[in-house]
Amino acid sequence: MTTPSSPSLSAASAPRGGCPAHAADTPVPLSGPAFHTEPQALYRTMRHSYGPVVPVELPGGFPAWLVVGYRELHQVTSDGELFPRDVGLWNQWEHIPEDWPLLPMVGRPMPSIYFTAGAEHRRHAELVVPALEAADPFEIREHCEQLADRLVDGIAPRGTADLVADFAEPLPVLVLARLVGFPDAEGADIARVLKDLADGGPGAQEAYGRFGAHMRRLVAAKRAAPGDDVTSRMLADPEPFTDEEYALDLMAITAAGHLTTADWISNSLRLMLTEDQFADSLAGGRRSVGDAMNEVLWEESPTQILAGRWAVRDTQLGGRTIRAGDMLLLGLGAANTDPLIRQEAVSGGAGHHAANGSHLAFSHGEYRCPFPAQEIAETIARTAIEVILDRLPDLRLAVPAEELVRRPSAFLRGMNALPVRFAPVHTTGDLL
Numbered sequence: 001m002t003t004p005s006s007p008s009l010s011a012a013s014a015p016r017g018g019c020p021a022h023a024a025d026t027p028v029p030l031s032g033p034a035f036h037t038e039p040q041a042l043y044r045t046m047r048h049s050y051g052p053v054v055p056v057e058l059p060g061g062f063p064a065w066l067v068v069g070y071r072e073l074h075q076v077t078s079d080g081e082l083f084p085r086d087v088g089l090w091n092q093w094e095h096i097p098e099d100w101p102l103l104p105m106v107g108r109p110m111p112s113i114y115f116t117a118g119a120e121h122r123r124h125a126e127l128v129v130p131a132l133e134a135a136d137p138f139e140i141r142e143h144c145e146q147l148a149d150r151l152v153d154g155i156a157p158r159g160t161a162d163l164v165a166d167f168a169e170p171l172p173v174l175v176l177a178r179l180v181g182f183p184d185a186e187g188a189d190i191a192r193v194l195k196d197l198a199d200g201g202p203g204a205q206e207a208y209g210r211f212g213a214h215m216r217r218l219v220a221a222k223r224a225a226p227g228d229d230v231t232s233r234m235l236a237d238p239e240p241f242t243d244e245e246y247a248l249d250l251m252a253i254t255a256a257g258h259l260t261t262a263d264w265i266s267n268s269l270r271l272m273l274t275e276d277q278f279a280d281s282l283a284g285g286r287r288s289v290g291d292a293m294n295e296v297l298w299e300e301s302p303t304q305i306l307a308g309r310w311a312v313r314d315t316q317l318g319g320r321t322i323r324a325g326d327m328l329l330l331g332l333g334a335a336n337t338d339p340l341i342r343q344e345a346v347s348g349g350a351g352h353h354a355a356n357g358s359h360l361a362f363s364h365g366e367y368r369c370p371f372p373a374q375e376i377a378e379t380i381a382r383t384a385i386e387v388i389l390d391r392l393p394d395l396r397l398a399v400p401a402e403e404l405v406r407r408p409s410a411f412l413r414g415m416n417a418l419p420v421r422f423a424p425v426h427t428t429g430d431l432l
């Protein structure tokens with residue numbers, strides 16, 4: 001397949017001001033192991049060679065811009081009128097094949113909070129955000145404790161576990177399934193469906209269908225018998241939506257909160273199991289669970305690169321000429337370590353930002369992760385870590401730290417697996 005260059009990406013653009021495909025700077029392929037083995041080193045090199053806005057090439061040869069400068073990313077996400085999250089604007093659609101591997105992640109325009117823009121997006125946000133906000137934080141904590149304990153019951157007698165597959169990945173979905181109103185039995189199947197979707201393998205398409213079917217059934221069930229949950233609150237909102245819109249918004253909520261929160265848990269546990277400065281927290285120094293979690297949001301935020309934003313018209317950004325319809329990838333992970341805002345990052349003095357929340361892990365602006373969602377994520381991640389440290393206080397890695405493998409993705413930062421060992425703990429249940 002030849003790499004198309006759309007009419008808007010004309011070669012007229014000056015060097016460093018040029019369009020991604022024709023910039024004098026050879027676009028950086030957005031693939032390869034460096035994006036998950038040493039992303040910060042890669043971002044440093046990119047920033048040094050290309051500046052805050054980098055021409056990149058997506059799989060299949062499609063051009064885009066990667067924004068790695070903190071200020072430029074703040075500028076883009078603060079201007080939803082010029083740079084909406086409107087994938088429909090993309091000037092490459094005519095060239096994108098149906099089986100393009102990034103299509104499920106980039107998405108297509110559809111009537112959900114995640115794939116609408118402007119007034120329509122605000123309409124969906126005004127439905128979803130209050131429904132999340134009304135969830136009782138104490139109840140959320142209780143759900144997290146119960147479900148985390150249940151997952152630990154499953155591994156405690158074994159003495160070994162993979163904390164990603166056995167704990168960090170299923171827990172957020174089980175909690176979110178309860179919050180939106182699913183009985184636990186269905187929560188477990190949704191965890192399997194989302195795993196198949198996230199793996200992006202041959203079963204992904206079928207898994208997407210099952211995911212939608214679960215949500216449509218839930219909408220019908222809550223219409224018949226409302227409860228104290230997110231879905232019932234959305235249905236009670238006077239603003240009219242179709243059942244398909246409710247189902248798509250519930251899919252957006254659950255999918256947006258799944259791997260991100262799972263990676264926050266596993267990245268924080270990795271940090272606590274490998275970095276001396278957190279060693280004492282394993283002995284009960286709970287004060288540093290929050291430090292580790294904040295450190296992760298700055299240094300290895302779960303969403304590293306987000307697709308993204310699309311330019312409504314020709315404009316300038318970070319010394320580059322951006323054409324109408326160009327894709328801007330948000331380099332959230334890179335912006336968080338931009339030396340312009342993080343002197344200590346340059347001096348390697350990490351860890352000084354314990355209480356500082358001005359990282360961009362949740363993005364920024366009108367399309368950012370909703371505040372109640374951030375709080376739900378924080379409660380799930382913190383409770384998960386506290387429960388497992390309580391129940392398995394002698395938790396330790398089962399392999400040398402350098403053998404740990406990251407999720408093979410440029411977009412998400414997480415662990416492929418986190419093998420651990422601990423003294424087997426037999427609960428009354430498994431002795432019977």
Ligand code: HEM
Nearest residue numbers: 113256257260261264302303362363367368369373376377
């Ligand atoms: C560590 C955990 C999480 C991270 C790092 C994270 C990050 C993000 C990011 C980067 C975006 C896109 C923002 C943009 O386009 O500018 C987003 C959007 C969103 N997230 Fe989260 N998220 C997390 C957890 C959650 C959870 C638990 C929920 C649900 C309870 C959730 C619900 C959403 C929704 C609904 C959106 C779309 C918001 C909109 O378009 O208005 N997220 N999140």
